[in-house]
Amino acid sequence: MELPSVFLRYRSNIDAEIRAVFADLHSPMYDMLRYHLGWINEDGKPFSNNGGKAVRSTLCMLSNEAIAGNCERALPAAAALELLHNFSLIHDDIQDNDRERRNRPTVWAIYGKPQAINAGTLMRVLASLAMMRLAQRNVTVEKQLKAIRILDETCLQLIEGQYLDLSYEDQSDVSISDYLRMIKLKTVALIGCSLELGAFLATEDESTIQRFRKCGEYLGFAFQIKDDLLGIWGNQDKIGKPVGSDIRQKKKTFPLLYAWENASPGSKSKLDEIYQSTLINENLQAEVLSILDSVQAKTHTQSTVADYCSKAMTSLDEIELTPVTHELFAEVIDFLAYRNH
Amino acid sequence: MELPSVFLRYRSNIDAEIRAVFADLHSPMYDMLRYHLGWINEDGKPFSNNGGKAVRSTLCMLSNEAIAGNCERALPAAAALELLHNFSLIHDDIQDNDRERRNRPTVWAIYGKPQAINAGTLMRVLASLAMMRLAQRNVTVEKQLKAIRILDETCLQLIEGQYLDLSYEDQSDVSISDYLRMIKLKTVALIGCSLELGAFLATEDESTIQRFRKCGEYLGFAFQIKDDLLGIWGNQDKIGKPVGSDIRQKKKTFPLLYAWENASPGSKSKLDEIYQSTLINENLQAEVLSILDSVQAKTHTQSTVADYCSKAMTSLDEIELTPVTHELFAEVIDFLAYRNH
Numbered sequence: 001m002e003l004p005s006v007f008l009r010y011r012s013n014i015d016a017e018i019r020a021v022f023a024d025l026h027s028p029m030y031d032m033l034r035y036h037l038g039w040i041n042e043d044g045k046p047f048s049n050n051g052g053k054a055v056r057s058t059l060c061m062l063s064n065e066a067i068a069g070n071c072e073r074a075l076p077a078a079a080a081l082e083l084l085h086n087f088s089l090i091h092d093d094i095q096d097n098d099r100e101r102r103n104r105p106t107v108w109a110i111y112g113k114p115q116a117i118n119a120g121t122l123m124r125v126l127a128s129l130a131m132m133r134l135a136q137r138n139v140t141v142e143k144q145l146k147a148i149r150i151l152d153e154t155c156l157q158l159i160e161g162q163y164l165d166l167s168y169e170d171q172s173d174v175s176i177s178d179y180l181r182m183i184k185l186k187t188v189a190l191i192g193c194s195l196e197l198g199a200f201l202a203t204e205d206e207s208t209i210q211r212f213r214k215c216g217e218y219l220g221f222a223f224q225i226k227d228d229l230l231g232i233w234g235n236q237d238k239i240g241k242p243v244g245s246d247i248r249q250k251k252k253t254f255p256l257l258y259a260w261e262n263a264s265p266g267s268k269s270k271l272d273e274i275y276q277s278t279l280i281n282e283n284l285q286a287e288v289l290s291i292l293d294s295v296q297a298k299t300h301t302q303s304t305v306a307d308y309c310s311k312a313m314t315s316l317d318e319i320e321l322t323p324v325t326h327e328l329f330a331e332v333i334d335f336l337a338y339r340n341h
Numbered sequence: 342m343e344l345p346s347v348f349l350r351y352r353s354n355i356d357a358e359i360r361a362v363f364a365d366l367h368s369p370m371y372d373m374l375r376y377h378l379g380w381i382n383e384d385g386k387p388f389s390n391n392g393g394k395a396v397r398s399t400l401c402m403l404s405n406e407a408i409a410g411n412c413e414r415a416l417p418a419a420a421a422l423e424l425l426h427n428f429s430l431i432h433d434d435i436q437d438n439d440r441e442r443r444n445r446p447t448v449w450a451i452y453g454k455p456q457a458i459n460a461g462t463l464m465r466v467l468a469s470l471a472m473m474r475l476a477q478r479n480v481t482v483e484k485q486l487k488a489i490r491i492l493d494e495t496c497l498q499l500i501e502g503q504y505l506d507l508s509y510e511d512q513s514d515v516s517i518s519d520y521l522r523m524i525k526l527k528t529v530a531l532i533g534c535s536l537e538l539g540a541f542l543a544t545e546d547e548s549t550i551q552r553f554r555k556c557g558e559y560l561g562f563a564f565q566i567k568d569d570l571l572g573i574w575g576n577q578d579k580i581g582k583p584v585g586s587d588i589r590q591k592k593k594t595f596p597l598l599y600a601w602e603n604a605s606p607g608s609k610s611k612l613d614e615i616y617q618s619t620l621i622n623e624n625l626q627a628e629v630l631s632i633l634d635s636v637q638a639k640t641h642t643q644s645t646v647a648d649y650c651s652k653a654m655t656s657l658d659e660i661e662l663t664p665v666t667h668e669l670f671a672e673v674i675d676f677l678a679y680r681n682h
Contacts, residue, residue, distance in 0.1 A: 025497075027501050027504070029501055087462075091458055091459075091462065094458060095454075095455035095458060095459075096455075113436075113454075114435070114436035114437075114507050115504065117435060117436060117458055117461075118432075118436075118500050118503055118504050118507075120458075120462070121428075121432065121461070121462060121465060121500055122497065122500050124465065124466075125465075125493050125496050125497055125500070128469065128493050129493055129494075129497075132486070132493075135486075141482040141483055141486060142482055144486060145473070145476075145482060145485060145486060148469070148473075148489065149470070149473055152466050152469050152470055152473075153470075156366075156463065156466055156470075159370075159462055159463050160370055162459055163368070163370040163456065163459050166456060166459075
């Protein structure tokens with residue numbers, strides 16, 4: 001499954017904007033960030049894997065274009081969102097002890113955890129400095145300040161989500177509603193913020209901005225729950241990390257919590273027992289998969305994703321989209337629902 | 342040695358301003374920050390050790406008062422500086438594996454490293470949000486934006502300083518000039534920024550702002566080098582961490598680098614040998630101290646501190662200070678030169 005065209009539509013402009021943020025940063029320290037972004041390899045030689053899908057920046061550009069007809073003005077915000085997302089990836093990998101992302105060693109696996117902590121925080125500060133480039137795009141000072149505040153407040157939510165996610169590791173009774181509260185902070189807030197900021201930089205109409213935000217929140221739920229599905233049943237080459245790793249790492253993701261709440265008493269005790277054992281080996285992993293099958297966890301997870309995606313599309317009903325932007329939204333929403341990577 | 346009165350002059354206002362930033366933050370996650378700031382103990386019960394000396398916020402208030410005659414307007418910046426400084430302490434403690442600060446367990450020693458990474462980054466974001474409270478102090482939007490940018494750019498320097506400091510751990514040939522470059526980023530930039538921001542919020546006159554900044558930079562060098570002195574010869578109860586820990590942790594601080602560059606060839610080889618050994622025990626620590634004594638490293642370090650302090654005072658010569666603010670500056674500079682904690 002190729003990336004749909006909407007992800008290519010803004011790609012080179014977003015990439016150029018992010019690179020412009022790095023233009024005057026010459027300390028070798030910034031090579032850790034360039035490495036993470038897929039611009040160089042660990043020897044400092046040029047490399048190009050284009051980083052991730054750039055979902056957040058693409059959504060920001062799209063809502064801006066949908067209202068303003070062009071989306072140059074949203075570029076600094078799009079870059080800031082991408083950098084903020086990447087800050088969280090660098091720190092998450094340290095916190096989760098993950099050695100691999102996008103089929104490459106993670107930043108800490110190369111530079112060590114102490115320096116990777118610096119790399120993550122730097123990326124966070126560069127997100128703010130990226131946003132300051134709104135000054136060059138004919139955005140009022142008031143709007144610049146408000147955009148910075150929106151990003152900072154979203155960042156508090158994102159960290160609170162990560163805080164809860166880590167807390168859940170030691171907690172045996174996590175419910176689906178606990179989980180939804182956690183992803184609302186960890187993933188949904190930033191994706192909501194992406195569509196919100198794009199709209200905010202194109203219009204003064206608060207109700208339009210809030211409709212895009214709402215659409216982004218539904219998409220955020222869809223995105224994370226689909227991620228959970230791929231974390232169990234995805235293809236290693238495509239998702240860039242070992243398959244089944246979510247099970248071996250005992251992550252309390254949506255399909256597992258669904259099984260926990262819906263499995264037979266016998267299967268539930270078995271799950272309890274497996275998740276209390278020190279190590280989940282291949283046999284235990286197969287048992288978990290079989291319990292997930294017994295409650296059709298994969299089907300249920302996919303239909304939950306589809307529901308959120310359909311709500312996301314509906315929340316734009318009141319907004320007059322041009323045929324082109326309507327098609328682009330349909331494309332991105334369809335991709336998020338049915339992607340396999 | 343008590344804190345001089347200038348540190349008490351703004352204390353309650355700064356404290357109230359920082360607490361106001363936390364007013365609406367109710368997630369238990371923020372308790373990690375409250376713990377670090379000395380407001381609660383690890384059980385969540387009220388506690389009060391008043392955190393550190395609040396050097397940076399005090400300097401910011403002082404330069405603001407020196408120009409404006411009152412310094413209410415600088416409070417959000419003072420709070421932001423203090424929070425930024427505390428972000429760096431939380432992450433430094435993780436990176437250096439330090440279990441104790443201000444006579445209490447560090448944040449990571451209580452909450453674990455993954456959550457402490459979150460705590461540090463949160464503190465960093467709260468620094469930005471603290472700065473946004475300038476909007477309530479009759480500061481123009483342009484100045485608000487500029488102040489946020491100054492803080493962010495200082496933060497990049499601060500992290501680069503920490504990056505270099507960590508790099509020096511594995512480097513055997515660190516010179517005093519490498520060291521000065523590192524502390525210029527890690528410590529000096531933020532202390533320079535403190536006096537700069539206070540002045541910036543009181544005047545439009547760029548040369549006055551730059552004189553305060555310069556004064557702050559000299560003070561920053563004095564402050565860090567004095568810290569290095571106390572890290573070897575300070576009193577444990579007063580400085581809040583085990584004495585000699587800088588030697589046992591093989592930190593390449595000013596007195597040690599001075600000895601390295603000035604000791605006899607025999608002593609230098611001995612130092613090389615000691616710093617290449619896996620562990621510096623009490624006997625080796627005593628040998629290091631005796632080599633430091635042989636080149637009068639303590640006296641030289643103290644006189645370097647005094648030189649920087651005197652340059653700091655001189656750099657304010659061109660500025661017309663009231664007798665009161667002149668006295669306050671003299672007091673703070675004298676304290677930084679001769680403090681024992």
